[in-house]
Amino acid sequence: QVQLVESGGGLVQAGGSLRLSCAASGRTFSGVAMGWFRQAPGKEREFVAAIHWCGGATYYADSVKARFTISRDNAKNTAYLHMDSLKPEDTAVYYCAAKQGAIFTSPSPYAYWGQGTQVTVSS
Numbered sequence: 001q002v003q004l005v006e007s008g009g010g011l012v013q014a015g016g017s018l019r020l021s022c023a024a025s026g027r028t029f030s031g032v033a034m035g036w037f038r039q040a041p042g043k044e045r046e047f048v049a050a051i052h053w054c055g056g057a058t059y060y061a062d063s064v065k066a067r068f069t070i071s072r073d074n075a076k077n078t079a080y081l082h083m084d085s086l087k088p089e090d091t092a093v094y095y096c097a098a099k100q101g102a103i104f105t106s107p108s109p110y111a112y113w114g115q116g117t118q119v120t121v122s123s
Contacts, residue, residue, distance in 0.1 A: 002098050004098060006114040009094060047107070049061065064083075
């Protein structure tokens with residue numbers, strides 16, 4: 001069992017930056033792929049970024065490439081999502097998710113989810 005807790009969301013102006021954190025507990029972080037997803041009101045949950053357990057492979061949605069950076073610190077059992085050049089369309093609840101093994105860009109393979117953190121970008 002893995003428990004995930006996100007933090008770092010908030011209100012920011014367009015063009016600003018935020019860093020989200022996802023602290024994991026309950027089992028070893030080794031071998032666990034981490035993903036970030038987001039869900040805006042009235043929309044389906046969508047993939048944002050994911051990182052392999054060793055940190056060597058990362059994947060991004062086209063909409064956030066070159067603006068967002070996913071990273072992880074396995075010693076701290078924590079994953080991060082650094083978001084730059086934020087746009088109003090980035091406004092959503094952001095969720096971190098974890099799964100054993102390979103990265104997936106769809107939410108269904110992820111077994112563990114955090115409670116979400118709100119990110120609001122004002123224009």
